[in-house]
Amino acid sequence: MPSLPGFTVDIDQNPYLPVGGRDVSAVVTVTADASGDMPSPGPGGPAGGSEGSAEIIIVDCSGSMDHPTSKIREARAATAAAVDVLTDGTWFAVVAGTTEAWAVYPTDGTMAVADDVTRAEAKRVLREMQANGGTAIGQWLRGAYQIFQSCPATLRHAILLTDGKNQHESPEELAAAIGLCEGVFRCDCRGVGTDWEVKEMRKISTALLGTVDIVPDPAGLAADFEEMTRGAMSKQLPDVLLRVWTPQQVTVRFVKQVAPAIDDLTGRRVTSGAQAGDYPTGAWAPGESRDYHVGVQVNAASIGAEMLAARVSLVASSADGQQVLGQGLIKATWTEDEALSTRISPGVAHYTGQAELAAVIQEGLEARQQGDEATATSKLGRAVALAHQAGNEDTARLLAKVVDVVDEATGTVRLKKKVEAADEMALDTRSTKTVRVKKG
Amino acid sequence: MTYRCPSCGQPFDAADGFCETCGSPLAPAAVSPGADAGVLECPVCSADDSAAPAGVSAEGYCESCGRKVPTVRDHVELDIGVAAGVTDRGLRHSRNEDAMALACTVGPSGPAAVAVVCDGVSSAPRADEASLVAVRAAVRVLLAAVRSGDDPAAASVTAALAGGRALADLAGPAGAPAATYASAVVDEAAVTVCWLGDSRVYWLAADGSDSRFLTTDDSLAEELVASRLASVEEAMASPQAHVITRWLGADMPDPEPHVARFEPAGPGVVLVCSDGLWNYRPEPADLAAMALPAAQADPLAAAVTLVKFAVDAGGADNITAVLAPFPPVWPESLSRR
Numbered sequence: 001m002p003s004l005p006g007f008t009v010d011i012d013q014n015p016y017l018p019v020g021g022r023d024v025s026a027v028v029t030v031t032a033d034a035s036g037d038m039p040s041p042g043p044g045g046p047a048g049g050s051e052g053s054a055e056i057i058i059v060d061c062s063g064s065m066d067h068p069t070s071k072i073r074e075a076r077a078a079t080a081a082a083v084d085v086l087t088d089g090t091w092f093a094v095v096a097g098t099t100e101a102w103a104v105y106p107t108d109g110t111m112a113v114a115d116d117v118t119r120a121e122a123k124r125v126l127r128e129m130q131a132n133g134g135t136a137i138g139q140w141l142r143g144a145y146q147i148f149q150s151c152p153a154t155l156r157h158a159i160l161l162t163d164g165k166n167q168h169e170s171p172e173e174l175a176a177a178i179g180l181c182e183g184v185f186r187c188d189c190r191g192v193g194t195d196w197e198v199k200e201m202r203k204i205s206t207a208l209l210g211t212v213d214i215v216p217d218p219a220g221l222a223a224d225f226e227e228m229t230r231g232a233m234s235k236q237l238p239d240v241l242l243r244v245w246t247p248q249q250v251t252v253r254f255v256k257q258v259a260p261a262i263d264d265l266t267g268r269r270v271t272s273g274a275q276a277g278d279y280p281t282g283a284w285a286p287g288e289s290r291d292y293h294v295g296v297q298v299n300a301a302s303i304g305a306e307m308l309a310a311r312v313s314l315v316a317s318s319a320d321g322q323q324v325l326g327q328g329l330i331k332a333t334w335t336e337d338e339a340l341s342t343r344i345s346p347g348v349a350h351y352t353g354q355a356e357l358a359a360v361i362q363e364g365l366e367a368r369q370q371g372d373e374a375t376a377t378s379k380l381g382r383a384v385a386l387a388h389q390a391g392n393e394d395t396a397r398l399l400a401k402v403v404d405v406v407d408e409a410t411g412t413v414r415l416k417k418k419v420e421a422a423d424e425m426a427l428d429t430r431s432t433k434t435v436r437v438k439k440g
Numbered sequence: 441m442t443y444r445c446p447s448c449g450q451p452f453d454a455a456d457g458f459c460e461t462c463g464s465p466l467a468p469a470a471v472s473p474g475a476d477a478g479v480l481e482c483p484v485c486s487a488d489d490s491a492a493p494a495g496v497s498a499e500g501y502c503e504s505c506g507r508k509v510p511t512v513r514d515h516v517e518l519d520i521g522v523a524a525g526v527t528d529r530g531l532r533h534s535r536n537e538d539a540m541a542l543a544c545t546v547g548p549s550g551p552a553a554v555a556v557v558c559d560g561v562s563s564a565p566r567a568d569e570a571s572l573v574a575v576r577a578a579v580r581v582l583l584a585a586v587r588s589g590d591d592p593a594a595a596s597v598t599a600a601l602a603g604g605r606a607l608a609d610l611a612g613p614a615g616a617p618a619a620t621y622a623s624a625v626v627d628e629a630a631v632t633v634c635w636l637g638d639s640r641v642y643w644l645a646a647d648g649s650d651s652r653f654l655t656t657d658d659s660l661a662e663e664l665v666a667s668r669l670a671s672v673e674e675a676m677a678s679p680q681a682h683v684i685t686r687w688l689g690a691d692m693p694d695p696e697p698h699v700a701r702f703e704p705a706g707p708g709v710v711l712v713c714s715d716g717l718w719n720y721r722p723e724p725a726d727l728a729a730m731a732l733p734a735a736q737a738d739p740l741a742a743a744v745t746l747v748k749f750a751v752d753a754g755g756a757d758n759i760t761a762v763l764a765p766f767p768p769v770w771p772e773s774l775s776r777r
Contacts (some may be wrong), residue, residue: 247506275504298506304531304755306508308501329499333534 002248005033005237005286007314007326012347015331015338017300024309025295026330027195027258027347032237034287045146053155054091054111055232056144057082057225058183059104060162061096064195065131071163071192072217078225080123082159085229086114094126097160098133099168101143134168137204138177145181154239154284155317156185157232159225163192166200174200175383178207186210186282188228191429192218194421198428199295199390206263209282216422235283239318240325242292244309245276250298256277258351259291262358262432263403278315291436293351298332347437350390354434357386357395361431365402365424368415377403377415385411392435398427470518471541471576482509508534512669513568517740520544522553522769523626524740525762526747530716531755535596537562538714538758539571539757541579546770548589553626553764558603559639561618561687570607570617574688578603578623592625596634599623600697602686608690618689621697622655624710628762632696635700637684638662639760640718642711643702646736651724654702654710656683658686676722682715707733709742709765716759717750731763739763 013026055078065072079094086092091111096102103109105122106429112118140160147324148156166174183189187208189201192215205212215221242265244252257263269277281290335341365381379401387396388408396408401423403413482502485494494504502509513536514529522544529536537560544553544747556575559752560567578599585595601623610617620637632652633641638657645651656662660683661675686695694726730749735742746761 160601247502248504250506301507304533308497308499308506311497326600329501335532 005325007032007240009312009314009326009328011312011330012327012345014340014343014345014348015329015333016337016343017122017332018341019303019330019334019336020300021334021341022297022300023196023253023295024298024330024332025253025293025348026310027345027351028292028312028328028330029067029280029289030242030292031289032284032286032324052089052091052153053087053157053233054148054151054153054185054280055082055086055234056093056095056111056147056156056158057142057162057231058095058097058101058144058158059129059387060135060164060192061102061129061131062096062133062135062164063131064164068218071218072129074221075161075192076126076129078161078221079129080125081222081224082229083114083119085124085226085233086419087233088115088116090233091153092118092122093147094122094129095140095143095147096129097135097137097140097143097162099136099139100133101140103143103147104129109147111147111153116359135164135166136169136173137162137164137166137173137200138169138425141174141177141181141187141204143182144187145177148185155235156238157235158185158187159208159228159232160187160189161192161221161225162189162196162201164195175203175440178204181209183280186232188212188232190215190221190228191425192216192221192225194425198425202429203208203309208279209263209398211261214422214425216426218263218347231285234285235315236286237284237316239316240281240284241272241278241315241317241322242281243272243276243278243313243315243324244294244296247298247308248275250309252277252294253295253297255295256293257281257290258293258353258354259434260435262355262434265292278317281314289348291351291434293348293355294330296330301332301334303334303336308332309358318343350437351434353386353390353394357383357390357392358431358434360386361395361399361427365428368402369422373415377413380415381411381413383411384408384413390435392433394433395427395430398430402427449702470520470543471539471572471579482507485677511535517744518542519740520553522551523555524738524743525557525712525760526740526743526760527714528716528747528751528755528759530751530758533562533758535568536758537567538716538760539568539575540712540760540762541575542653542762542764543579543583544768544770545583545587545598547560547586547627550628551768551770552586552625553768554579554586554623554625555710555712555762556582556599556603556621556623557639557712557760558619558688558762559637559715559716559758561620561684561689563737564616564618564689565612566610566617567612567619569610573606573610574603574619574621575605578621582623582625584626586625591669592627592630592632593634593701596623596625596632596699597697600634600636600695604688604692604695607688608693611690615711616690618687618691619640619713620684621688622712624712624764626656626710626766626768628767629702630703631766632699632701634697636686636688636695636697637714639714640681642713642724642727643704643708644711644724644731644735645704645706645708646730646732647704647706648725648732651704651708651728653724654700657684658698659684661682699775704766707736707766708732709739709763710761711735711746712762712764713746714758714760716755716757717746717761719757720750720753735763736765739765
């Protein structure tokens with residue numbers, strides 16, 4: 001196994017508990033080293049012999065993509081733009097999705113290795129891509145799953161574009177397909193227009209450790225696809241696990257990614273040894289930094305006692321074995337000094353607010369759709385106040401398209417009479433995006 | 441007068457460095473052990489016989505229940521006959537950053553006890569190691585000097601500076617470690633004390649009449665009192681009461697240790713202690729009432745009493761108390777071994 005880059009693990013917590021206190025929580029900032037022996041990006045890469053990365057672009061080719069025709073046209077252009085920024089040596093394929101998954105390039109359902117020739121071939125072939133058929137997104141995922149099996153790459157990423165709901169298969173079929181793909185490849189999901197469902201796409205992006213977003217105007221697809229592909233190309237370290245070791249009698253209450261976006265990983269624990277569990281974090285780029293909020297419950301001990309409440313480590317997992325790349329300690333100490341035990345660490349306070357912000361936005365939008373204006377006003381008002389407090393300027397801007405803000409500090413708002421569907425969906429998809437703690 | 445070897449009990453000549461019979465060095469020094477001493481195991485988990493023994497992580501936590509595993513250093517009792525000491529983590533601190541070293545020897549003028557106490561400054565890095573290396577280095581210098589009959593006052597200053605150099609060697613990117621320092625040489629003629637910071641030496645008179653401070657703290661509180669800006673009560677109540685103004689540390693290359701010589705009028709006991717003890721009972725007469733008369737015959741029992749008192753009173757800091765009876769008596773108990 002090559003020597004992998006290290007991770008720096010910083011713990012922001014107040015370890016002091018009052019007499020009888022049991023809940024310990026900490027914000028864990030994980031940062032991959034900016035340099036190190038990263039695996040090469042592909043079989044043609046400088047290190048040679050590395051298994052590299054693989055990219056599949058899945059484009060919705062249902063009949064609705066032709067209405068307006070700009071959707072399928074821009075989707076073709078966006079796919080071409082993504083193909084153009086693939087690093088030489090990257091495995092890639094393009095899939096058209098209807099009620100089935102069609103291998104557009106390469107046509108035999110395998111993957112090509114990116115170079116000037118294959119990129120040109122792919123762009124020529126995808127001009128023939130037509131919008132004609134239904135929508136069964138589970139089938140698209142299964143198709144991508146099959147195609148990924150044809151190449152040895154360990155860094156597997158897909159881009160999935162849709163313009164509508166998953167009409168031609170059951171939610172169970174989609175869920176089964178998501179389950180099949182979990183841990184096999186990562187997937188960023190995009191919806192073009194406003195006829196698709198945020199919740200449906202979020203299920204896929206959450207399980208497959210990716211993002212979800214709306215592209216209201218098809219003209220915006222090319223730039224977005226290019227950016228996603230560049231992002232995927234920058235990831236060089238596959239399958240990193242967040243391992244949480246806890247002493248006996250200590251239970252993990254939650255493990256959440258809280259930056260750059262909120263993603264509750266609690267239910268995704270895979271037991272690894274008697275007192276440890278692993279949570280997937282996907283692939284990492286050099287220098288990339290993310291925050292996690294970890295909460296555990298310990299048994300209360302006497303004043304002055306000190307214990308290790310949890311040990312958080314980053315573990316690289318591959319066929320060759322596992323390697324710990326960095327670790328940090330979450331501690332607990334009991335004190336009678338209330339000045340110590342009542343202090344809340346800045347990181348924990350900040351992300352508790354950010355999690356509430358995401359929740360009140362989603363609850364507020366849901367209430368609004370159900371015509372419960374009182375609940376919607378109070379939830380979205382709270383969201384405005386939280387976004388203002390924490391400095392989430394992007395979220396505040398999106399909120400202002402859904403409500404009229406009377407006073408942002410107190411969260412006094414009025415629901416707008418008319419709201420663009422695209423604005424509402426943008427607020428929903430981006431509700432989980434967080435800002436980090438203000439420094440200084 | 442005949443002295444017996446503490447190791448084999450045979451008589452020996454005071455001028456020699458080693459026992460003629462068993463070859464033991466005649467100046468045994470006892471130093472409170474460091475964190476590396478002894479095999480550690482979690483007391484909570486090892487109490488359960490049915491469970492497999494749990495390991496201890498590199499950071500000192502039990503791999504089973506997660507508790508900080510007490511180190512040998514959390515509570516140490518040393519007894520070398522002519523002096524005895526106890527150091528304890530207390531209740532509030534997660535480790536013991538106090539250290540003590542005791543030694544006895546027979547110099548040209550008779551038996552002598554040597555005691556050194558350091559209190560690592562918690563706000564500086566590696567406070568636990570700092571106090572330990574300082575007492576180790578200092579006691580070595582003091583012992584050699586007393587054995588060869590050097591002037592105890594000059595030797596005390598040299599020893600304190602040696603302790604300071606040993607501690608300065610620990611300085612690194614995280615900063616300069618620091619510690620308080622207090623030493624006492626108790627021979628048949630006098631008590632020689634040396635100090636920096638707010639660890640103290642007390643004279644506790646056997647007849648209760650003349651107990652007194654042998655040191656004056658290098659602290660803001662003491663400066664306030666000395667300059668008549670505050671009463672003792674007001675000064676000790678201020679938040680800066682424990683801010684020390686001199687210490688051993690790489691950031692204080694020439695700390696100018698204080699040295700003083702005291703000739704007791706009668707028998708009694710010398711107490712060398714850290715602020716973890718005197719915070720709860722600062723007055724010499726009060727400490728004497730607690731330690732005496734036990735301290736004269738059984739200094740360890742008296743030191744245990746003092747430290748237990750401070751733990752029971754709150755144990756807010758690490759606590760160290762070393763007692764050395766005056767005049768020093770080569771213990772009969774050692775010769776019976």
